[in-house]
Amino acid sequence: MNSAIKEKGVNFSFILPALFIFSIFWIYPFFYTFILSFQENDLISLPKFVGFNNFRVVLTSSDWWSSMYNGAFITFWALTFQNILAFMLALAVDRVIRLKKFYRVVFFILPVLSEIIIGLLMKQVLASEPVGRDVLNHLLDHLGVGFMVQDWLGHDRVRLTTALVHCWKGFGWAFVILLAGLQSIPEQLYEAARIDGANAWQCFTRVTVPLLMPVITLVVVLTILGTMQAFAMILALTGGAGGLTTVPVMMIYDHLRHNIAGLAATEGLILGVILVTVSFIMFFVSKRIRRKYGVLPN
C-alpha cells in the first residue's frame, strides 16, 4: 500500500516541472485576465474595481471597432487572395515534375522569417520619401509598367498594401499544408474517375475538392485565427498609419505600453471570445461538410 502511493508520487513527479511552469504562466494568467478586465489598473497605484466599465468603454469605442474592421479587412484578403493563390500554386506544383523541390523551398522562405524582418524590409521597398526611396515604383518604371506606380503606403492605399504584404508572408504556409493534402489523395481515385469518363474539371470538383475539404477548413480556421491576431509585421511596416492599419492586438499592446492594463485585458477577452466562437462555428461547419461528403481526413 505504502509503496503503491510512493510509486504514484514518483510517476507524478515526471509531469511536475511542466505543470509548475504551466500553472504560473498559463492557468494563473488566464484567470488573472478576467480579474484585470474588472479593474482600473495603471500598474503603479492599487487596482480599483470598476465593474463592467472597461467593457462599456471598449464596446463603445470607435477606435476599437475600427481596429476590428482593419483586422477583418486584412483577414478577408488573407482568406480570399492568399488562400486561393496558395491553392493554385499547390495544384500547379502537384502537376509539374521539374523544379518541384525548388518551388517548395522558395515558397516557404517567408513563413520562416520573422514578422519584423518582413515588415521592415517591405517598408524599405514600398515607402516613399523621406522614409524610403520609392524602390518598387522605380522598379516598375524600369520594367515598363509605369502605370502601376502609386503611393503604396499613402492614405488611400496603405490598408490594402498591408493586407497584400500579409498575404505575401503567409501564402507559403497555406501552400505547404494544401500541397500535403493534395499529395495524400490516392492516384487510383483519379484513374477510376477518368475511366468513368470524367474530364479534368470533373476530376477537380468531384475528387480533389471533396477529399481536400477537411484540409481547406483547417486552413480557413487557422487563417482567421492567425490574421485577426497579426501584429508585429504591421507594426514594423506602418506603425499603425494613424489608425488606418491599427489592428486589435496593436490596441492591446499600446494600452499596455501606456499602463492602461484594464482596457488591454478587456480588449483581449473580447477578441478571444469572438475568435473562440468563430472557430467553434467553423469546427461544426467542417464536421457537417465532412459528413455530407462522407470522407474522413487522412
Add this chain to the structure above:
Amino acid sequence: MYYQTKKIVILIVLHTFLLSVALSCIFPFLWMINVSFKSQGEFDVDYGLKLPQHINWSNYKEVVLKEGFWRYFLNSVFYTFITVILIVIVSSLAAYGFSRLQFPGKNVIFYLFLAAMMIPLPAGFVPVYIMLKNLHLLNRTGYVLAMTNMGLSLSIYLLKTFFDQLPRDLEDAARIDGCNKLRIWWHVGLPLVAPALAVVVIFNALNVWNEFVLASLMFTNDNLMPLQVGLMEFSNKMVTQHTLIMAALTVAALPIILLYIKMQQQFVKGLTAGALVG
C-alpha cells in the same frame, strides 16, 4: 501531336506562374543583400537596382560592431538555446509520464495542456507581463520561463503521441536490467523519440528567435534586447540610413535563410506541426 503541344503549353503556363511567384519571394532578399554592400550615396542614385561598384563592408562593420548587433545576436542565441533545452527536458519528461506512467488525474491534466493549445489568447502577454513585473522578474529568467511555457503544450502533445506509437520492449528490458524510471527516460526514451525531438527543437527555436511582443515589453535595457527588438529600435532610430538598415536586416535574416535551406525538411515539419495537430 495535338496532345503533345497541349501538354507543353500547359507546362509553360504553369512554370511561368510558379517562377514569377518564386521570383517575388527571392527578389526582395537579393535586393536587400545588394543594398547592404552599397554606400548611402550610391543607393540614393540607383535605388539598389544595380550591382554595387565595389563590395563595401563598412555597413556591416558599423551595424555589427558600433551599433551592437553582435550583442543582440548573442542575446537571441542565448534565449533560444536556453529555452529550447528547457522545453526539451520538461516536455519530454511530461510526455513520457503521460504516455507510460500511471498517476491520478492524468487525463484531466493532459486535457488541460491540450486546451491551452486550442484556446486563442490574443492578450496572453498582458497578464504575463504584469505578473512578471510584480514578481520583479522582468529579466532574462522571466523571459526564458515565459517562452518555455509558450512551447510546452504542443511539444508535450507531439512527444506523447510519438511515445504512444513506440513498442515498450526496450523499456521492459531496461527495467529488468534494473534501470529506474528516470534512467529509462534518459537512456531509452529520449533516443527513441529523436525524430520527434528534431521537430520540437526547430519549432520552438524559430518561435523564440522570431518572438517580438513579449521581448519588446520586457527588455527596455539595450544590453538584454534580442535581435527582433534590436532591429525595431534600430530602424526607428536610423530611419533614413537605408544601407545600414539593410545590413542589419541581412545580419538577422541570412543565417536563418541558410539554416533553412540546409534543413528545409525539418523546418517545414516544425512549422506545420502546430497546424496538423488541429
